[in-house]
Amino acid sequence: MAIIGSQDVDASEWLDEAERVELPTGDKTVPATLGRLNGHELIVLPRNHSGRPLAPHAIDYRGNMEALVRAGVRKVLTTAMVASLRLAIPKDTMLLVDQFIEFTKDRQFTYFDDDNFGFADMTEPYCPVLREQLGRAAANVDIDIVPNACYVGVAGPRLETRAEIRMFALLGADIIGHTGTTDAVMAREAGLCFASVAGVITLGAGLIDQEMLVDNWHDSRRGHAARFRQIVTELTRTLEPDDDTRTGCRCAISAPIEK
Numbered sequence: 001m002a003i004i005g006s007q008d009v010d011a012s013e014w015l016d017e018a019e020r021v022e023l024p025t026g027d028k029t030v031p032a033t034l035g036r037l038n039g040h041e042l043i044v045l046p047r048n049h050s051g052r053p054l055a056p057h058a059i060d061y062r063g064n065m066e067a068l069v070r071a072g073v074r075k076v077l078t079t080a081m082v083a084s085l086r087l088a089i090p091k092d093t094m095l096l097v098d099q100f101i102e103f104t105k106d107r108q109f110t111y112f113d114d115d116n117f118g119f120a121d122m123t124e125p126y127c128p129v130l131r132e133q134l135g136r137a138a139a140n141v142d143i144d145i146v147p148n149a150c151y152v153g154v155a156g157p158r159l160e161t162r163a164e165i166r167m168f169a170l171l172g173a174d175i176i177g178h179t180g181t182t183d184a185v186m187a188r189e190a191g192l193c194f195a196s197v198a199g200v201i202t203l204g205a206g207l208i209d210q211e212m213l214v215d216n217w218h219d220s221r222r223g224h225a226a227r228f229r230q231i232v233t234e235l236t237r238t239l240e241p242d243d244d245t246r247t248g249c250r251c252a253i254s255a256p257i258e259k
């Protein structure tokens with residue numbers, strides 16, 4: 001199992017037997033932390049591993065997923081720090097994403113090559129088995145988590161206008177972010193099980209009559225990351241020893257290579 005996370009998910013003091021590794025992608029390597037949790041091997045790969053902040057469109061989404069595929073990973077969990085599109089979803093809410101709407105542009109958008117591609121089934125873009133397991137783990141450690149949420153992915157790095165926030169809510173989305181949809185597409189096209197735990201760090205523009213408090217994002221991010229680690233720790237405690245490779249879902253066969 002692997003985690004693609006924000007910088008807030010610090011693996012070095014979380015995992016047992018943690019060691020820094022360089023995972024090959026074919027033409028380069030990406031840095032990650034390899035360790036164990038409750039007997040399960042876990043790879044934690046920072047989404048932005050350049051050592052400096054990168055704009056969402058500059059992240060090597062495909063390289064990250066290729067590194068995990070080559071490492072033999074079957075299941076990928078991610079964190080997503082998001083803005084809420086609805087007053088009913090306040091700051092610091094945690095949600096399990098179950099659908100997405102794609103509005104990103106000008107970035108890597110597929111795991112496939114130009115001449116070797118397939119039509120991935122996106123009816124259920126997030127693994128239902130992983131989502132159910134994460135929901136149960138959160139309940140076991142008394143962390144409230146909303147079981148369903150629709151994530152709209154946008155290019156960033158700028159934030160949205162009031163009109164955009166209204167539009168995305170009308171389209172049926174609940175939360176908005178920059179990186180989640182691209183990770184989800186790459187994982188499905190690679191045939192991996194994928195789930196995303198979202199944490200609301202702010203409200204969308206115009207939802208409340210005040211400036212968005214960017215200064216407060218950092219505390220909120222750290223809180224979400226800490227709860228995410230708790231949930232994943234509990235998840236690994238409750239999984240069977242062979243659960244890292246056993247799936248019981250359709251994620252792998254939803255990514256056909258046939259044209």
Ligand SMILES: [Zn+2]
Nearest residue numbers: 127193249251
């Ligand atoms: Zn699955």
